[in-house]
Amino acid sequence: MGYTPRLKEEFSSRVIxxxxxxxxxxxxxxxxxxxxxxxxxxxxxxxxxKKLIEYAVxxxxxxxxxxxxxxxxxxDVASFKLRKGMPIGAMVxxxxxxxxxxxxxxxxxxxxxxxxxxGIKATGFDGRGNYSLGITEQIIFPEIDIDKVKKIxxxxxxxxxxxxxxxxxxxxxxxxxxxFKKN
Numbered sequence: 001m002g003y004t005p006r007l008k009e010e011f012s013s014r015v016i017x018x019x020x021x022x023x024x025x026x027x028x029x030x031x032x033x034x035x036x037x038x039x040x041x042x043x044x045x046x047x048x049x050k051k052l053i054e055y056a057v058x059x060x061x062x063x064x065x066x067x068x069x070x071x072x073x074x075x076d077v078a079s080f081k082l083r084k085g086m087p088i089g090a091m092v093x094x095x096x097x098x099x100x101x102x103x104x105x106x107x108x109x110x111x112x113x114x115x116x117x118x119g120i121k122a123t124g125f126d127g128r129g130n131y132s133l134g135i136t137e138q139i140i141f142p143e144i145d146i147d148k149v150k151k152i153x154x155x156x157x158x159x160x161x162x163x164x165x166x167x168x169x170x171x172x173x174x175x176x177x178x179x180f181k182k183n
Contacts, residue, residue, distance in 0.1 A: 004097075023171070032161050032168050033172075037102060038094075038157070039068075041056050056070075121180075127166060129161045134157075
């Protein structure tokens, strides 16, 4: 018997029952699940300095506990001095145990460290049950050493769920512990 993340146990014991009660699912397989979390960062200044991509990949790797990859541009943009195939960002896709561990750390340690925090906006849903959240500073994560940070940058966190509607996805994420603002 191996280790199981706290949120994964909570999902199977409490969240499934709460969502079934709220939406009246007939089968456990109808209950929406969190499929993956994608953490990404665009580094626009990397056009001039290639080292910035390495810093971004390194920071995302520290934050998520999984090796991040550099993303490359798909086309030329002359006004940004950008060529096709140049690295312009970093991303990591989390699934399974690492996904639940990252979500737990995000909810319990990182979000409470945001200045003047009173919940996340509920406007980041895309209409298909996925939620995107923007973070302005990477230093809210305890894995980042503030003294070694070259430049304070933000990142995007996307929660991909199997929910059909935004209402189901919001209920799922709220039950998992994401602190949405009260209207």
